[in-house]
Amino acid sequence: MTSNFLSLLFVVGLMLVAVPPITYLERKVLGHMQQRPGPMVVGFHGLLQPLADAIKLIFKEDIVPRGADRLLFMLAPSFSVFGALLAASVVPIGFIQAVPLKSGLLFVMAMSAISIYALVLAGYASNSKYSFLGGMRAAAQVLGFELPMGFAIMAMVLLYGTLDFNEMVKWQQEHGWGIFYQPVAFLLFLFMMVAEIGRPPFDLPEGESELVGGFHTEYSGMRFAAFYFGEYINIIVLSLIVSLLFLGGWSGPFAKEYPVLGVIYHLLKAGFFIFLTFWLRATFPRYRFDQMLSIMWKIMLPVSIVNVFVAALQVFLFRL
């Protein structure tokens, strides 16, 4: 595993460079799923649309509402980006890993929870009731989904016996992908991943129809964009982690001989999950708040706890 400054540059650069194409692809995919072409006007098939968006966001007036908590209001978007980037720094992509960490999974979970704090803080600091409600919903959502997610991960950690991503992939190269051992944990993690990045159908902190705009009602310009930057980086990071935990990461045919192939496999697997988030967004309406909470607390939590027992039994019986 190469762990140096170059890998850090690669990982952070990938995260920052990948966001505009992903926003473009999302709009294209959403458009085609609704039988319309998506962005078409700027450039060939709308390819320059992300650039146009960036220009628009940079030159938009940046407003701080009267009575807002200025410091927190300005800090909140950066929490979103830096939390996501910190999480990205420990995630290995193939043989490239910026910071090799023995407890990488734990660190990622902590950091992606911080990017939810950004939403809560933004809602709190905006001095707007709509934003405040959005922030509160974000807080309730964190409480709701972090537990099942933790239990889903706990099952996998029991199975692999490690928190280190590299060890996990090594285990999966020997024994087969984790999804075959723990399909329930996979589904749980998938749901919780969508909830964690706050995307439809679990995008309750925002809500155009109920909350004007949600936690980011009062934000404009680059600060508004920063939230979305954080959100999209989180999508990439969590997609990479799902493929690490359940789909064998960079393992695949000839990946051991040619490590570059491993990087491609890993990115392709992650790409599928990124596509999945678009797909879910195009398919399902937003959950009602009480529905979401009851799903989290009444279904996901018991299922995930039982699943931890199942995982423990698996380890005990098969001496994995």
Next chain:
Amino acid sequence: MEVLKKALFTDLLKGMRVTLRTMFKPTVTLHYPFEKEKPRKRFRGIHALKLNPDGSLRCEACFLCATMCPSNVIDMEMTEGENGEKVLVDFTVDLTRCLFCGLCVEACPRDAIVMTDIYEFSQYSVDKLVLHKEDLLKLGEYYQKWERENK
């Protein structure tokens, strides 16, 4: 069975299959500012005042359209001419309130007020949406050309 159905997300997967399938279907959108839909023959667009073949006004200022209008869109100004006939000074149509019901067209005994097929008439200021006699006559020229070609 019900529990199994719920646990395997069959309903959710069904919905996802639909969206995935539509993704590969051709798009049905019109690229509006570049491609335009041609309105049907009886489409009720912006108003126009027709002229007689000899160039005189068809409208006789009988006020029937103004009386008929449910939202008081039409207003006229008239004076008495030399031989005691009504002479139209101004004819205003307030498009901000018009609901394009076409009752004025129905009411007109001389087929003077008509509705064209123009549906793009947004303006940057509201007072430009109040059409006066000259605007309506200009539109009337357009309408009569359209009528010759299409009816």
